[in-house]
Amino acid sequence: MQYSNRRLTKETLTTLDLSHNEIGDIGAQHLANILKNHQTLTTLELSHNRIENNGAQYLYDAYKENKTLIKLNLEGNPGSCCSTVSAAIQIRNDKSITKMDLHGKSIDDNAMKFLTDTLINNETIIELNLSQNKIGHIGAKYLSGLLQTNQMIFIMDLLGNHIGDTGTQYLANVLQNNATITELNISNNGISDVGVQYLADMLRNNTTMIALDLSSNAITDIGAQQLFNSLETNKVGL
Structure with a gap:
């Protein structure tokens, strides 16, 4: 050195x-x-x-x-x-970047703090791919804090992480009033009917989301019914 x-x-x-x-x-x-x-x-x-x-x-x-x-x-x-x-x-x-692809980079909750701190004031990135990483519920909490401030991200891909029901709750809480996210992929994240209830409550108020991917989770008939019920009052067709 x-x-x-x-x-x-x-x-x-x-x-x-x-x-x-x-x-x-x-x-x-x-x-x-x-x-x-x-x-x-x-x-x-x-x-x-x-x-x-x-x-x-x-x-x-x-x-x-x-x-x-x-x-x-x-x-x-x-x-x-x-x-x-x-x-x-x-x-x-x-300043020309509109899509940030961090797929499969072994990003965990600690790493998410660096990323969200940087993106808070960013005004160009509209698509964020964080699929196939190691993000847990703490990382999801950092993301929810980001979405309270950042008004530019439209598409977020969290496929194949570990956010679980607690992380889903963090995201659902902020997405109730978020007016920019239109597509969210949280497939294969260990989400059960408990997490689906948070999402169902969110969908009753959210007016912008048009695509929500919940495939390959642990959702049963109960969770599916919760989602179907929320769609009766959702103003945007998923």
Whole structure:
């Protein structure tokens, strides 16, 4: 890491590739400390190293102070937050992005905090794909907080996560008054009739949702009846 430190202090360096090495959280911390004040580096490649969540946190804190970094690649690192830190930087710098695809990135509840903090004030992304990750009810709570503020996301895909009935409750509560989400996929999330009741209550008030995917859950006849009853008063045809 001493070599990279010397190079990073040069004000002419714009790209640094350290991919496929053995850099861990300590190395990430050294890089983060330099990034806070470095004014020319635009691309930092750190894919396929050994950076865990602590290292991702160091880099995330540094990026909030750094004004020039455009791309940070943390793909192939073991930390669950690495993908969302990279996405956060991409979102900040690329105002043309309308779809964020984070399918199958091993994103868990901790990683969701990074992502939702970044998206709160975003005004371009209308479709968010978080399918096949490890998001639980805490991650769903972060998402519900995001949807209270963000008025741009129309489509959200949470297929194949672990939000369960509690996570469904968080989402249903905010979607009762949300006027932007039109499509929600929460298939294969361990949702039972309890979670369906929250969704049924939401659908009685929601006026924008046109597609709701609940396939491959644990819904019985009771839950199905709850949904059917809610459709009698729902003003938008699912």
